[in-house]
Amino acid sequence: GAGVSQSPSNKVTEKGKDVELRCDPISGHTALYWYRQSLGQGLEFLIYFQGNSAPDKSGLPSDRFSAERTGGSVSTLTIQRTQQEDSAVYLCASSLARARGLGREQFFGPGTRLTVL
């Protein structure tokens, strides 16, 4: 079956512009995660959605970052007024999530490489 897909694969934008990154999780996966992979910071957790619960936004670096998940499936990560330090690869992952699923594997998408000029 299809894995996690992300679009676009590459995005180049000018400083100050807004960008939207899209993630399509694996069908049936109720948990969805956004991570950021950058040279200086490694892999960082950004935000986590689980079903209809309020998302865990504790990893978002500033209020310029927001994300939503419509209908419990597709998610969009929005970065407003982009800055050069936002340049990174943005990774989306999804997993099955059950009450005792702490060891549940996360499946990652190929990522969106964002370059802010």
Added chain:
Amino acid sequence: GNSVTQMEGPVTLSEEAFLTINCTYTATGYPSLFWYVQYPGEGLQLLLKATKADDKGSNKGFEATYRKETTSFHLEKGSVQVSDSAVYFCALPISSGSARQLTFGSGTQLTVLP
């Protein structure tokens, strides 16, 4: 929260050499531990995992044992191949409660030469 410290690279080995990539963690309780791999141009993939102390995860000839005494989860392979060239990440849940989001090590770039 939990954290992980991973051996920094890059690591360059000849084909058929023995590989060890060190990973130590700090955590409350005994969370699951993971190794992820990122091949060139591809996304992260789960390589192996261990869900409790003394468990050994294994896959594709790689092994890692969950050792609570030394708080370690070192990745090993007896004979590496050129196709193992990739970046390897050690990871665990960000906290030992109900959290599922992961915290990752800094990654170790492995290059295997023919």
